[in-house]
Amino acid sequence: MNAAAWAEPRLAAQVLRPRRDGRSDIALRVPALDDPRRVLRLEQALHALPGVRRVAIDVAARRVRVTWDARLTPLPALLDACARQHCPAEPLRRARIDDARDDEMRDALKRLLVAGMCAMQVMSYALAIYLGATEFEDFSTRGLFRWLGFLSIIPVVAYSALPFYRGALHELHARRIGIHLPVALAVLLVFLASAFATLRGRGEIYFDSIGMFVFLLLAARYVELRARHRSGALGESAADAMPLLAQRRRTNGALETVAALELVPGDRVHVPEGAVVPADGVLESAYAALDESLLTGESRPQPRRRGERLLAGSLLLAGPADLRVEAGGDATAAARMEALGAHARAARPVVTPADQRAVARFVAGVLLLTAATALGWLLVDPARAFGAAVAVLVVACPCAFALSRPAALASALGALARQGVLVTDGAALDALARADTALFDKTGTLGVPTLDRGRIRTPRGDAPDAMLRLAAALARESAHPLARALADAARDATPPRAWNVQVGPGGIEGVVDGRRLRLGRAGHALALAGVADPDAADGALWLADVGGALAIFHFDEQPRADAARTLAALRADGLVPAIASGDAAGRVADLAARLDIGDWHARQSPADKLERLRELRARGRTVLVVGDGGNDAPVLAGADVSAALAEGAEAARTHADLLLLDGRLDGLARARAVARRMHRVVDGSRRGALAYNLCAIPFAALGLVPPWLAGVGMSLSSLAVVLNALRTGREARA
Template identity: 65%
Template sequence: MSTAATWADPRLAAQVLRERRDGCSEIALHVEALHDPRQVLWLEQRINALAGVRRVAIDRAARRVRVVWQTRRTSLPTLLENFAAAGCPARPLRHDEIEDARAAEMHDALKRMLVAGMCAMQVMTYAFVIYIGVVDFVDFSTRNLFRWLGLLTTIPLVFYSARSFFRGAADELRGHRFGINLPVALAVVLVFAASVINTLRGSGEVYFDSVSMFVFLLLGARYLELRSRHRGGAQGDALIDATPLLAQRRRADGELETVAALSLVPGDRVHIDDGGMVPADGVLESASVQVDEALLSGESRPQQRQRGERLAAGSVLLTGPAELRVEHGGTDTGVARLGTLAARARQARASLAGSDRDAARFVRRVLLLTVLTALGWLLVDPSRAFDAAIAVLVVACPCAFALTVPVTLTRALGQLARHHVLVTDGNALLALARVDRALFDKTGTLAVPRLDAAATEPLRGDSREQVLAWAMALASQSSHPLARALTEAARGKVTPSQAQDVQVTLAAGIAGTVEGRALRLGHARFALAEGRIDPELADDALVLADDAGPLARFHFHEQPRSDAAATLEQLRREGVGLCMASGDHADRVAALAARLDIGDWHASQLPTDKLARLRSLQADGHTVLAVGDGSNDAPLLAAADVSAALTSGTDLAQAQADLLLLDGRLDGLLQARATALRMHKVIGQSRRWALLYNLFAVPFAAFGLVPPWLAAIGMSLSSLLVVLNALRVGHDRTDDATPGRPGSGSAAAVSA
């Protein structure tokens, strides 16, 4: 049975197909061979020509293709066969539900905001005619007409756009907590109801313009915050590529059959080809092999595994083939448990994060003032009690207060994006200002592989510059840590060549044509033809070879990141305690800790060990920043008060991180902390303004001295002031200074 035909199994297809409401199916495919634009165009034309295909979306950067089609007209195996025939073999991915949920959430928020905006603009036009009546004569019939027009225009805003506030208020009441949604929902309902009653009876004040503007401003702020958060969270399901969906199981008669990896059970025998990915956790039953566990541990060095040792799902065989006896398959594999542990840790962190205490206090005060006003007027003049209470609720309604955090946070996210720091969770940025402990991973985070230029060995008489230029042409097409190290070392030293027909083999190497020569760069078994492997080349160096044999060997050594020492020193000056936890051996961890002056370090740490160390720090009352890049760091990153990952790390690590350092530099942490400190100060100033505004305006509203037009102006001015104050984040000299320099960055922001 061919690999494509295997996907006819309904159990396997159910893992990758997402059924749509229009009767079509959707699939996400990983396609490595998307380098040549002409090949991409040919692939798109070929797939679009298949029967029943509705849409083909190709993302070259992510090496992903999404296809929407009718499976009854073109089967999944036929679709995959056409990909292979086009020279672009495709690997189906588990259905991308997270990305679809994000898109639906963004689409829903945008629709509600646009509806609110259109309604608010129209209602303000009608309200202007009514306001004219304060200074000039407007006849009774005209005023009533525009009241009714305002009512009709506000209805979709209240019953559609403001629905998220009603849901939020219901959740807060069920959770027995005060949040910002409760006064917003009460204000919208009561003010709208009072305005409807006054419109029906033809007398009294109407506040349709205040309700409309209030809802639109809050929805706008929430949409901007949501958009900024989703930009960083668009990593998708990080476990999609972690393990293969197919496996070669050995039957009782010794023959191999291709089955769904999810169907593997303990005791099954699995055959893994050279360069293949391990589909399940198990015990190696064949000769020793080399495996790449970078996906799981972040360690770029190949690991030697002997007969009887365990292999982890998601590892890649560098030498093989291998026979594996399955111990854990499907959702019981180690990599699946890592994802589950990370999800539980993030859920626990979210449940422990209490509601905004300042917002809760503000809400209680607003509600108390409204009730006291109503009770006071019931004693003096019951006919004015309802109108006076509504006036207090409108004036004190926390528009400015509710806008403070979203507007300031949105400004901060934009400023950090300019400095190549992407924030995926705005709440974590608020916590960053309180961090007093930082827990770092080692490999890939504090230390990276570097090319030993002096030890570069041309093997056939070519110059070092020539072999380095050839290797750079291939290495620049890969994101593997060793390939990035080679590219960085060669940049500026050699004239780069252009590689054609590039093919990247996961955890093995890169093949392509450079200056008319077919070259391969990678581990020795990949780069050299089978049977011609020199034992001296079979180490962890990279080998460059052509059809005639090896051309050069490149050696690497581990050293601290160029900005690691300065970043750690700056954090120490700010009072942040440092700790390093690594899965690497103690001698290498100790050596790096000595170079970076980290006294608190721990070696041979499993993911559960790192998580336990974090829990211990949090139990002692510390606010902890965790920084890592490997999939084994995912539970740690998910559970930390604030977490950061470099974009050179694994997808799973990035998916759990709150901060993504896009340029691979640790000093982005300093810029993020400086911005967080400044943002904390600006939020405090804006909230104090909101409180002062209420203290001044509420007494006038309570005595019935605030007409609707004045309440609308007061609300607009207070909200405008909050927005203008938020613009100060990133405009101060301290925010624009380079982190780590004396008198700049977060240290300077503390004294601002």
């Protein structure tokens, strides 16, 4: 929209967050942040504006956050400055300003910088002593450098290392052993011993070791934190793409500008070419081409024709387009994707229970080795006991071992999000990598139903097209595959609006043109007229009113366009496909034969599907379950790992571990490849960390590795593990 429109106070109030110092915060969506030079020019241009205090640019999320005095530089002037740098910006709702993540990154960076600066300063003092810049007899000068090192390392011990102390206290309070305990012990023991030696004026000091140890470990943690935050960038970018305003068409055909949040199902919206679709809905124009890359990861323009669904957040490349709204605001696919992603990130443990047990065993072993080393040297040469024990404690720290999975997981989640697969449970990727059986629902998952217009029956002699319009009014309120197929069949008509709609397990009920109607299986639909379930044809949908049946709709079914290709990729990767469907045996057998699936089961209730899952597990299988219907929710929840199409029922999406946002099954093959790659990277990193420890611990225990060298080696190994784990995402993009 025109930047001048943001001068309207009521509109600006939606995007500006006032601060107590009189300034304002705003979050801007800037899609053009793909060129480092452009990013630099944008930052310089914004800083040059009067009243601008802070500019923070998040390239991954395509966001810019500005803190400035809006009285000196009005919001339209701020937006014009972005446009002049070829970075057009769209303000985001002020609820999108995320302080928590910014604070977390800022805190981590401050601690890292303090550790780095102090470590360099302490190292300069240590080098003066190590390289003989002071004569051995010059005790006063040596003492001065020791005291300078002591004073310089205090900020590192008291501030930069504070997260490790907090983590250690939390682990002790929880009565479990974790990665923070040995780090905190190493830092404090080495510091206290070195401080004591400084006060005495004799003995070894290791202030430089502490500085390098903490700095390199914080560097590894900072890299892991950035990767974890980057993994949620796609979901946020998709929701950020939602416009604040929309052009709604009145009953007389005139356009009015309204807030996008006010759109309700049934509204007609006009979307100009080059604008962003403000709500999920059905295209009523003949043709449109859209960029859906933020939602699905697909960079190519996607053609859409009348009757097909458009997703909020898509960019209209060829138009204009008229849209009938099906969902707006927080009910859109983009909003649901972000909400699920936020929930998954909040609930996702950094270390899984299995990892925690492995780390606990490793840490317990390290502490025992440290105690044994100290005891052994106390018996042989007490003067060397402390140095050897500290070297063992530091060199064998399990941080590299424990950081491998969180870093690889963060990288994998970001890679999958860019490819249109949202992972709602990070632990599911481990199960996906191990899975050897894929259990599919049929209707809507492997097969796509289509209405057979030639077999529409109207028992009362009504016109089939008229009954189809009535049925489509109810069908478009449901995500069931048969309902979607029926609604698609009426795309050339304009169905009336349904009121007081109730969607249940057996079908849909609502008021259309003043008549109470039911659409669903025969028993559900005819119950409105008090009629018992007849001997109905399998797979048909019945439309009925209080007088009985109005129409019977029959469907054909075709395999999804990418079903055969996806199944071939999964078979090549070691997964055996199977079908468990509630449909009739004939139709299940036909689709299974066309897709070359020998293991299929028909007439499966939700309980039957769960029993089938238990049978497979009893045979030692790890099962991936894929479905899209509400009746698939129990088996999706009980599976080792589960996936659902984003266009499926809400219950299926809620219980699935993976969401295929682009509505294509080949996302399963992509997710499987990334999960296997993550598994290999984590295993390789852990083998490397263990090999390093096995090689270094004997030398440390024999007193051949000074604590400062142990700290450098351990910290560098942690950093190497994190950088190696990030290969998961880079290889997925290749």
